[in-house]
Amino acid sequence: MGFWSKLKSVVKKVVRFIRTVVRMIVRVAMTIATALTLNLPDLILGFLLPAKKLRLYVLILSDEKVPPDGELPLPALAQQAVENAKRIYKKLFNINIIPYSKNFIEIFPGEVPGDAQEYDCAGKSQFQDLGDFFNDNLAGWVGGIPITLTNPITVFVINNLKGEGGTDLGGCSIPVLTDYVILDRVGLKTNIALSHEMGHACGVFWHSDTKNNLMYKSEDFAGEEAKWFQKNIIRSSRHVWYW
Numbered sequence: 137m138g139f140w141s142k143l144k145s146v147v148k149k150v151v152r153f154i155r156t157v158v159r160m161i162v163r164v165a166m167t168i169a170t171a172l173t174l175n176l177p178d179l180i181l182g183f184l185l186p187a188k189k190l191r192l193y194v195l196i197l198s199d200e201k202v203p204p205d206g207e208l209p210l211p212a213l214a215q216q217a218v219e220n221a222k223r224i225y226k227k228l229f230n231i232n233i234i235p236y237s238k239n240f241i242e243i244f245p246g247e248v249p250g251d252a253q254e255y256d257c258a259g260k261s262q263f264q265d266l267g268d269f270f271n272d273n274l275a276g277w278v279g280g281i282p283i284t285l286t287n288p289i290t291v292f293v294i295n296n297l298k299g300e301g302g303t304d305l306g307g308c309s310i311p312v313l314t315d316y317v318i319l320d321r322v323g324l325k326t327n328i329a330l331s332h333e334m335g336h337a338c339g340v341f342w343h344s345d346t347k348n349n350l351m352y353k354s355e356d357f358a359g360e361e362a363k364w365f366q367k368n369i370i371r372s373s374r375h376v377w378y379w
Contacts, residue, residue, distance in 0.1 A: 156267060159280060160313045166287070166374050167312050167339065175372040182229075182371035183364045190225065190334075190376045191288035193236040193275035194218060197248045198295045200321070213324045214241050214293055224331045228350065228362045229370050236275045236288040244273070253295040255318055257308035274315050287374045289337050290316040291330065297323065306355060307333040311341045315375075328358045338373035340366055 171179050178185055194214050203209045208216065218233070218240050225231040251266050271280065275288040297308055297320040306323030307330070309316070317333035324330070328350065335351050344351040344366075348359030351366060362370075370376065 152264075152268065155280065159271060163313055163315070166282075170374040171339075171372045175374075175376070178376075179368055179372035182368035185230075185371070186378070187226075187230045187232055188371060188376045188378055189286075190231050190233050190338075191236040191275070191286050192218065192221075192233050192240060192291065192334075193288050194241040194291040194293065195273060195275075196241065196243045196293045197252055198293055198320070199248065199253065200295065204321075207321075207325075210293060210321065210324070211241055211243070213321065214291075217319070217324045217327075217330045220327050221331045221334065224328075224350070224360055225334075227360065229367050229376075231371065231376055236286075252292075255294050255297050255308070257297060257318070270314070270316055277315070286377055286379075287315060289334055289375050292316055292318045293324065294318060294320050296320050309333040309336040311336045312339060323355075326355050328360075329355050332358055335366070335370060338370040338375050340369050 178188070196210055196214065198210055200210055203213075207213070222233045225233050249266060249269055252269060255266075270292060271277070273290070273292075275290045276282060276284040276286065297306060297318055306320060306326050308318045315337070317330070317337055319329060319333070323333075332350055332355050340351050342351070343353035344363075346352060346361075347357050348361045349366075350358055350360065350362050352358035
């Protein structure tokens, strides 16, 4: 690699780093400002207040052509996960999940980077080409600029999601710093995974040690219970509004 090629590569990495950090700062600032102003009543008394809305957008990136024997195609499986999340969020948080666009679920029409299909759930991806791809395809954002005050959550459905040591995760999210969660077929089949990851996206950073809690550390044993403070945090999120 020649000098100019190396220089171009370095400049690209620096620009991406700055852009990523700015995106994160903007989201953190929006989260704090929202919770302490318009959503302050919900932060304090959210579990007592009227219904709110959360806008959701599911984008299928997976190139799966034929589902495994006896299983639903990904769009149908994703719709099933969305319906379950709608029920859980209404029941636990008095939040109505509605589609960001005409439909909840769409199939990505373009070419998907190969590393997006075998995703390693780690924050470092935000500083790579993959992070740019996810952020460039978020609902409610264009060119890194928010175009709506409702801050929808985007769900990317991929082929295979891996965690530390290559373990199967099913679902992944980076709370507050991004506006998306990632699921694969395993995650969609786990009734609680989508609702759990959305909880992280809405500001519940930590896992619960209580089985049957929505935010329990193992999604296989998580349930449909939530503490009052979890309700308040989620209802005061910048993703949840009265309009």
